[in-house]
Amino acid sequence: PKNAKASSGSKLVAQPDGSFIAQGAPADAENYAFLSEAPARPLTGLRVEALVEGAPKKPRSGRAPNGGFLLSKVRVELETDDGARRELEITKAEADFEENTPNGGVASALLGKTGSGWSVRGKEKEAHSAAFTFAEAVTPPRGSRIRVTLEFQGAAKHAMARPRLSWMGGGAPDLKSATLEEGVADLVLARRPPQGGEDMGKLERWWLGQKPEWVAAETRRKASEKAEPDGRTKVLVASESFPPVKHHTADGTVETYKQTFVLKRGNVALKEEPADPGFLQVLTRAPEQRWAWTPPAKATYFGKRSRLIGAMASFDQPEPLASQGVRPTTTVAPQALLFMNSSLAQTCARQFAARLSSRLGKTAPPERFIDEAYAMALGRAPLPHERTAAGGFLDEQTAQRVAEGKTSAESVSEARADFCHVLFATNEFVYAP
DSSP states (O other): EEEEEEESSEEEEOOOSOOEEEEOOSSSEEEEEEEEOSSSSOOEEEEEOOOSTTTTOOSSSSSSTTTEEOOOEEEEEEEEESEEEOOOOOEEEEOOOOOSTTTTTTGGGGGGOOOOSSOOOOOSSSSSEEEEEEEEOOOOOTOEEEEEEEOSSTTTOOBBBSEEEEEEEESSOOSSSOOOOHHHHHHHTTTTTHHHHHHHHHHHHHHHHHHHHHHHHHHHHHHHHHTTTOOOOOOOOOOOOOOOOOEEESOEEEESSSSSSEGGGOOOOOEEOOSSHHHHHHOOSSOGGGGGGOOTTTTOOOOTTTTTOOOHTTTTOOTTTSSOSOOOOOOOOOHHHHHOOOOHHHHHHHHHHHHHHHHHHHTOOOHHHHHHHHHHHSSSSOOHHHHHHHHHOOOOOOOHHTTTTTOOHHHHHHHHHHHHHHHTTTHHHSSSO
């Protein structure tokens, strides 16, 4: 349709896909009138689609409070150049979904009775379509126009949110036939040659739609996109620091469990044996002995809940006395000081430098040592200014060790360890991209 108006004054805003979005406050009673040039080909019916508006937060096919609509009457009128107007009789209607009540079926939209019409109660958040069949095929005279009126008089504020209309021809109307984009029929039937990329795009989309394998692949693609995970996971967190979690049992009573049980299919009414503290038994089917480990003789266990590991605590180790639903993430000075002064960081730096020296040889030039250290620690080659700064640092640290009375080999080894220590303290090493 080239023109669309709402009787209440609401705006019907045209969309690229041929639909119209209703804007403004919904009226208690509403009529949508669509006027278009009549196509010069036989017409056997009209398809009315109620597309979804407001997705994804509040999807709705209608403007009612529950997101539904009630189409009480469909009128199709043919207007000729001389001003004569003739209503086309509709004798049949079918829909992909309709309310299962005497007054909610799509056939009620042929009657125009108050309180009845096509309703989709129960599936208001989905798109729907209906096909209305004319009593006989109609070939509009050249230059004539067709006016379609959708009446929503059966219930207050129950108009469609995003209607789309399309003509049906070439046989009995049905809901399985594809909806053609505007102008595609003229292109396919060679009534006019394609002009520009827009027309060629329309023809390509129509041609692909005739191929069952492409339609099946496109259907799978859309289903895959719809099933894409949103990254959120629901979890239940509970421990002695939280109030007891109450579960509703099958008989309607509320029960608080003092133990943790393995549940069949997650059903609290199908409790099996109590779950052991070892979580591997709960999460996997393999026997727990598969992960069994015998500690060495005279080994001591360090695991006091009140005594945290210093390095882990600096980097936001969770509080072990209670389950944590959210782990804090901080950037504070003690984290930098830990990498600068801790014995662990210094030991790891010496071992890393020794590993590189063993791999390259103690007589390898500083440039090779710098390149290899960057490659292993940061996964990249040093930039020119980084290579220059690193070479100067190694020379300075080596000279300082020599001045302290150490041998040349010791000075080079400790200077390389200092350089590795610096790499460990960089943001690029600490924070993975």
